[in-house]
Structure formats: structure tokens, C-alpha cells
Amino acid sequence: MRAVVLDADGLPELADVPEPSCAGLLVRVLGCGLCGSDVEKLGRAVGGTVLGHEVAGELEDGARVTVMHHVPCGTCERCLAGHQSTCGEFRELRIAPGGFAEQLRATHCVPLPDTLGELDGVWVEPLACVLRGADAVPRGRVLVVGAGSIGQLWIQVLRRRGDDVIALDPRAERRAQAHLLGAATEDVDSVGAAVVTAHDGVNDAVQRLVPGGTLLVFAAPEHDVPTNLDAVYRKELRVLGSRSATPAYFRDAVELLPSLVLPEVTTMPLERFVEGVELYRRGDAMKVVFVP
Numbered sequence: 001m002r003a004v005v006l007d008a009d010g011l012p013e014l015a016d017v018p019e020p021s022c023a024g025l026l027v028r029v030l031g032c033g034l035c036g037s038d039v040e041k042l043g044r045a046v047g048g049t050v051l052g053h054e055v056a057g058e059l060e061d062g063a064r065v066t067v068m069h070h071v072p073c074g075t076c077e078r079c080l081a082g083h084q085s086t087c088g089e090f091r092e093l094r095i096a097p098g099g100f101a102e103q104l105r106a107t108h109c110v111p112l113p114d115t116l117g118e119l120d121g122v123w124v125e126p127l128a129c130v131l132r133g134a135d136a137v138p139r140g141r142v143l144v145v146g147a148g149s150i151g152q153l154w155i156q157v158l159r160r161r162g163d164d165v166i167a168l169d170p171r172a173e174r175r176a177q178a179h180l181l182g183a184a185t186e187d188v189d190s191v192g193a194a195v196v197t198a199h200d201g202v203n204d205a206v207q208r209l210v211p212g213g214t215l216l217v218f219a220a221p222e223h224d225v226p227t228n229l230d231a232v233y234r235k236e237l238r239v240l241g242s243r244s245a246t247p248a249y250f251r252d253a254v255e256l257l258p259s260l261v262l263p264e265v266t267t268m269p270l271e272r273f274v275e276g277v278e279l280y281r282r283g284d285a286m287k288v289v290f291v292p
Contacts, residue, residue: 003101004273008047022096024105027057032099033122034288052099056121066121067106069095085244102292115258128245128253143191145205146198147178149263149287155183203228211235
């Protein structure tokens, strides 16, 4: 079968690979979304890696599913403390080879309802991550830094629980979409919490937080980002990170997804993977989904 495989330098190339024969259910990939965490691994991950985990697929009997690529044990000290993504078992990859392929095998599949569009399953994993992260964000006036696809999910989740949401983004078209979703887009100088989905605006968020406010870091930067730690110190800010999701949040995401306004998707074949990555990096595509 065909898959996008990283070469010895960690760079992607389309190649023929053996069909997966490990444990797990066989999933035919209908589409796989490009995540920022995929992009950050390019040029870094070991040769032979197949990336991709935001999967919309179907089983051999035609049942539609998405997959969980990491699953915590749920019983260790870290899991019980709420830090499931740092659980030792969470490191194990639960899919093989990865979503940027024609097929994969998965040990943990999540059923999808027929009410979802064919490729809508690619949103379940990122939405599950947002739902888990939102539980760490105090309610009230919340700043969302970045109104791309993940920022738009954040806006809708926060608005649905009654928060007053402000969105920052340098692109006028993304600010306009954030406004349609119920977020204010004017400058503000005092918020109780901020969610960083785009690191270029992290220092703006820190400056806008009130003393004792909460900064949630929701995305890993592709490069070092200087942060104003003096403001963190003087205002006694609470800085948190949130990464990935757990099975319970996957189930919640499947239930919530049909009621959301989903961001615009650019669909491309696996053969145009490099082009799709560049569209993402330039911000010319809100969300890139690759189809076999």
C-alpha cells in the first residue's frame, strides 16, 4: 500500500510499504488531518516513520470509525493526578503505521455516527484535546490566541459553556470567522485566562492577563519563542500545558461534533503531501486533510 514515509533525514516521501499485519482492527483510511504536532516532527522523527493520527476511516464491515493513537492506563499515579498524557503507557503508539497511509491497524477505534460527513471524523481527536484542555481553564473572560482551525474549536467550546471569549489573530479573515462564532475581536487589556494556540501571540496574552490569571499552552512551537517571564513572576500567573486526550473526551467529542461549525478544509491527495504542509505553514489553508 502507499504511505507518506519519512526518509533518513526525517523528510516525507510517498512510498510503497507492506500492509499492516500487527494486532488491531484493520482500518481503511478515508482521510487524515494534518496536525501541528505532525509538522513539528518533520526533519526530526526517525526514518521510516509514518505520521498522521486525525483519522476518518472505516472497518472491513463498513462501520465508520476514528482511532486513538495514544491511550493512558488510567490507573497510575500520573493518570489519577490528571496528567494522563505523561503516563508511561501513553507513550505506546496504538496505530500502525500511521494515518497518512491507505490502511492502518488500530487497537482502539471509536465509532462515528452516520450524521457526520465522510471526512468529519478527522476533527474528533483535536476536539477531544480541546475538551480536555478546557477543563483546566477557569470560566469567565477568556482570550484565545490564534483563530485557526483549533482556535475556532476553542471558541465554540468556551462559548457553549458560557464564557466571554476574545480572539486574537493577525489575519482579518480569521478574525471575521471568530466573530461569526461569537468571539469578540477587539483589543482587550484584562482577561482572567488565555489559551495559546499560536505562539507568536504568547507575550500579548501574558500582558493581558490579570494578576493571578491562567495561561494555558495548547500547542508546541516549531521554534524557540521568548516569553515574558517577568510578567509571569510579577502578576503571579498560573501557567499550564495541555496535550492530547483520553477515551472519555473522545466520546464527548463524537457527541458534540455534529453541532459545531467545522473550519474550512483543504483536501489533497497523499502525492501532494509536501505542498499541503507548505500551505499549512504559510497559513494559506485553515486545515489540510490528506486522502489516499
